[in-house]
Amino acid sequence: xxxxxxxxxxxxxxxxxxxxxxxxxxxxxxxxxxxxxxxxxxxxxxxxxxxxxxxxxxxxxxxxxxxxxxxxxxxxxxxxxxxxxxxxxxxxxxxxxxxxxxxxxxxxxxxxxxxxxxxxxxxxxxxxxxxxxxxxxxxxxxxxxxxxxxxxxxxxxxxxxxxxxxxxxxxxxx
Amino acid sequence: xxxxxxxxxxxxxxxxxxxxxxxxxxxxxxxxxxxxxxxxxxxxxxxxxxxxxxxxxxxxxxxxxxxxxxxxxxxxxxxxxxxxxxxxxxxxxxxxxxxxxxxxxxxxxxxxxxxxxxxxxxxxxxxxxxxxxxxxxxxxxxxxxxxxxxxxxxxxxxxxxxxxxxxxxxxxxxxxxxxxxxxxxxxxxxxxxxxxxxxxxxxxxxxxxxxxxxxxxxxxxxxxxxxxxxxxxxxxxxxxxxxxxxxxxxxxxxxxxxxxxxxxxxxxxxxxxxxxxxxxxxxxxxxxxxxxxxxxxxxxxxxxxxxxxxxxxxxxxxxxxxxxxxxxxxxxxxxxxxxxxxxxxxxxxxxxxxxxxxxxxxxxxxxxxxxxxxxxxxxxxxxxxxxxxxxxxxxxxxxxxxxxxxxxxxxxxxxxxxxxxxxxxxxxxxxxxxxxxxxxxxxxxxxxxxxxxxxxxxxxxxxxxxxxxxxxxxxxxxxxxxxxxxxxxxxxxxxxxxxxxxxxxxxxxxxxxxx
Numbered sequence: 001x002x003x004x005x006x007x008x009x010x011x012x013x014x015x016x017x018x019x020x021x022x023x024x025x026x027x028x029x030x031x032x033x034x035x036x037x038x039x040x041x042x043x044x045x046x047x048x049x050x051x052x053x054x055x056x057x058x059x060x061x062x063x064x065x066x067x068x069x070x071x072x073x074x075x076x077x078x079x080x081x082x083x084x085x086x087x088x089x090x091x092x093x094x095x096x097x098x099x100x101x102x103x104x105x106x107x108x109x110x111x112x113x114x115x116x117x118x119x120x121x122x123x124x125x126x127x128x129x130x131x132x133x134x135x136x137x138x139x140x141x142x143x144x145x146x147x148x149x150x151x152x153x154x155x156x157x158x159x160x161x162x163x164x165x166x167x168x169x170x171x172x173x174x
Numbered sequence: 175x176x177x178x179x180x181x182x183x184x185x186x187x188x189x190x191x192x193x194x195x196x197x198x199x200x201x202x203x204x205x206x207x208x209x210x211x212x213x214x215x216x217x218x219x220x221x222x223x224x225x226x227x228x229x230x231x232x233x234x235x236x237x238x239x240x241x242x243x244x245x246x247x248x249x250x251x252x253x254x255x256x257x258x259x260x261x262x263x264x265x266x267x268x269x270x271x272x273x274x275x276x277x278x279x280x281x282x283x284x285x286x287x288x289x290x291x292x293x294x295x296x297x298x299x300x301x302x303x304x305x306x307x308x309x310x311x312x313x314x315x316x317x318x319x320x321x322x323x324x325x326x327x328x329x330x331x332x333x334x335x336x337x338x339x340x341x342x343x344x345x346x347x348x349x350x351x352x353x354x355x356x357x358x359x360x361x362x363x364x365x366x367x368x369x370x371x372x373x374x375x376x377x378x379x380x381x382x383x384x385x386x387x388x389x390x391x392x393x394x395x396x397x398x399x400x401x402x403x404x405x406x407x408x409x410x411x412x413x414x415x416x417x418x419x420x421x422x423x424x425x426x427x428x429x430x431x432x433x434x435x436x437x438x439x440x441x442x443x444x445x446x447x448x449x450x451x452x453x454x455x456x457x458x459x460x461x462x463x464x465x466x467x468x469x470x471x472x473x474x475x476x477x478x479x480x481x482x483x484x485x486x487x488x489x490x491x492x493x494x495x496x497x498x499x500x501x502x503x504x505x506x507x508x509x510x511x512x513x514x515x516x517x518x519x520x521x522x523x524x525x526x527x528x529x530x531x532x533x534x535x536x537x538x539x540x541x542x543x544x545x546x547x548x549x550x551x552x553x554x555x556x557x558x559x560x561x562x563x564x565x566x567x568x569x570x571x572x573x574x575x576x577x578x579x580x581x582x583x584x585x586x587x588x589x590x591x592x593x594x595x596x597x598x599x600x601x602x603x604x605x606x607x608x609x610x611x612x613x614x615x616x617x618x619x620x621x622x623x624x625x626x627x628x629x630x631x632x633x634x635x636x637x638x639x640x641x642x643x644x645x646x647x648x649x650x651x652x653x654x655x656x657x658x659x660x661x662x663x664x665x666x667x668x669x670x671x672x673x674x675x676x677x678x679x680x681x682x683x684x685x686x687x688x689x
Contacts, residue, residue: 004452005514014459038527048345052370055685056395056476061345066458086230097297097369098348099318101340127389132306132313133299133373135493138545152395154475 006085015070021167022160023143025146044076047085047109052095053104057119061089063114069155076162078121082106087108087114087165090142093128094135106142108119116146118158123147177243177602187621189242189414191562193246193409194623199660204239204252205262212267212343217242217541219625220634220651221264221271221281223278233283233553238649240623240634246560247625247635249281254284263288269662270541270656273687280595281307281375295368295688297321306376318512319321330367333563336670340369344674347684355670364657365569365672368687378648383409383616383637384483386645390635391478394686399425400628401616401650402481402634407562407624408637409483413614419606421485422563427498427601428477429488430594433629434505435464435476435592437587444584447675448525460505467501480666484614489650495602502602513588526581530664530676533578540660543652544631549586550578556627570599580679590629616643630654630683652686 003152034153048061064071071077082105094102106115117138125136138144148161175184175195182203184195198379199207200562211218220242227234234256241248252261257541263286265272275286276294283305285291296302298321305311325335341346350366378386389398391398403425410416417425438461445453465475472480480487490498516522532542537550547554551574557565558572573589575582616639624635631653638645657680664676 003511003518007511007515008452008455011456039645049341050347050370052372053685054392054395054398055347055683056392056398056478058345058347058398059439059476063458063462065454065464067455068459068462071386077354078345079280081342091371093372095370095372096299096315096318098340099299099373100320101348103371105341107678128372128377129372130315131376132304132315133371133376135315151478152476154469 004146053092057091063155082108091118196249218268221274222649225280232496293576302498394683397628400525400633404624404626404635408622411622412620498602529580531579549582583679654682
């Protein structure tokens with residue numbers, strides 16, 4: 001126990017400040033109302049869905065929970081069920097074999113819900129494109145609010161995109 | 175050349191990084207060779223098919239097998255008739271062949287004569303007679319269907335099923351696990367994979383030879399370096415242009431970087447799965463430092479697209495090499511501290527020891543490879559068995575454990591991190607000078623193979639160009655094909671709540687096997 005505690009003390013707090021919001025990532029102008037985003041703003045629950053990625057995006061999503069990015073300190077956490085989620089974080093081109101599962105997870109997520117498409121594949125279909133086995137980008141299957149490009153996007157870009165989905169639009173006053 | 179006392183004349187293939195031999199065989203010769211390879215305790219690396227009807231009207235399909243023999247990589251090609259293409263079931267000698275054979279049937283329509291006839295990658299989302307890897311099959315998308323996959327039922331008083339997935343509870347890739355349980359004990363686990371199948375092999379067809387490396391590097395993102403290197407080896411064999419030595423040394427540096435990064439992450443998650451969140455936090459911190467070093471020196475956190483056919487995309491200057499060496503020292507110390515904490519943590523050891531055990535005998539029977547195989551005493555490591563440059567000069571130590579449980583797989587990771595850091599130190603100190611890229615061009619109608627020990631195990635890329643010099647067929651093989659079936663065995667007699675821990679200790683690729 002003592003070496004463990006010593007290690008914690010020695011490491012200290014390494015968390016870094018959150019990046020700024022990147023509004024340019026918003027895929028749609030129809031945002032949630034400001035009243036709602038304020039509610040979600042600092043208590044957001046995410047359900048990650050891999051709809052067919054190469055698993056590169058997953059590595060960077062994992063990194064969000066490392067002590068440097070410390071996503072939970074911003075009040076954002078991952079849940080095991082879409083029924084507990086406010087936001088679906090979807091990676092990959094949507095594999096044909098995952099189409100039904102993705103639609104069901106979307107249907108199981110309570111309203112109001114947000115969808116963030118992650119990575120070049122999630123945004124455009126990427127290298128895999130559309131084929132007999134791939135439905136291409138996420139928005140071909142479910143509505144998408146924010147798209148975060150990158151192969152894979154860095155953890156900072158991921159946070160910027162997630163924050164963009166839950167930050168009230170600057171130009172509206174509702 | 176002849177192998178295993180078989181009267182099959184193999185032709186050595188020129189310009190390959192590992193000694194590679196190929197031959198066309200008859201069904202009888204194939205069966206005799208498989209029996210001999212099985213008796214000699216050699217490994218089946220991969221099994222795949224191809225459409226050759228444009229070359230031969232009578233024998234229009236081909237089944238390919240790659241074996242690891244003491245002499246090198248040995249590839250057998252069995253021509254199959256255009257009408258009713260069937261091949262013998264090889265899963266009795268090599269159990270891992272089962273799912274690969276079913277995949278050949280799903281994608282190409284050449285079927286095993288015997289054995290499991292259930293589909294594997296096809297989930298009823300395209301018709302059973304629609305074979306995507308046949309050249310004349312249009313790239314059509316069909317309406318989605320609900321599949322009723324016939325899982326094996328375990329019957330008896332008190333037996334019930336637990337169905338998990340395809341979407342799992344966590345940041346994990348999709349797959350389906352069907353547990354038959356009695357109380358808390360797992361009687362049987364059956365996997366259903368293929369959810370991520372996105373038609374990669376078809377996507378390769380017609381791509382420029384130099385462009386394929388990007389796609390190969392995204393078969394399984396966590397092994398992007400291994401895939402890009404294996405692909406480049408195959409492409410360079412076709413081109414006949416070996417990369418300069420400095421590029422090879424830098425490739426090995428990146429490959430070991432990838433191994434260390436993945437092992438760090440896994441050790442963290444293994445701690446987390448036994449409720450030691452401290453382990454996750456600490457190892458993920460070390461992994462992040464390591465990935466940031468990648469980004470700073472090589473321009474990409476996961477090292478994607480750094481290896482290109484002909485060489486490597488980024489050089490490392492003396493200052494960078496020193497930064498790598500310094501970081502290795504720091505990391506080695508940190509990991510040593512954490513290993514001590516893991517070793518002495520009674521709660522963690524209690525969950526790790528004897529959990530998810532695969533005995534060496536069973537591992538050998540199943541043909542396990544790579545990291546999980548080495549944790550069950552299967553002494554396969556390409557870097558030691560068939561070392562290509564620079565491994566022939568680095569002489570890496572193979573890490574072997576015998577217990578085959580979660581603890582053994584964690585120990586292999588610890589020891590491999592330490593060995594990889596040692597190798598990285600040597601590479602960074604002894605980098606040969608010179609260019610990092612040689613001229614690369616495609617050649618028509620050639621075959622090439624690439625074979626690399628990724629962090630999970632053997633990655634094999636079998637590549638072929640057509641008359642136009644573009645990719646005609648590219649098969650990428652992930653070591654997970656061999657080890658997924660072993661996970662089904664590892665779960666038996668364990669409790670369901672230990673399954674995530676066992677699964678993590680294997681950490682197999684879904685994307686890599688779903689293709």
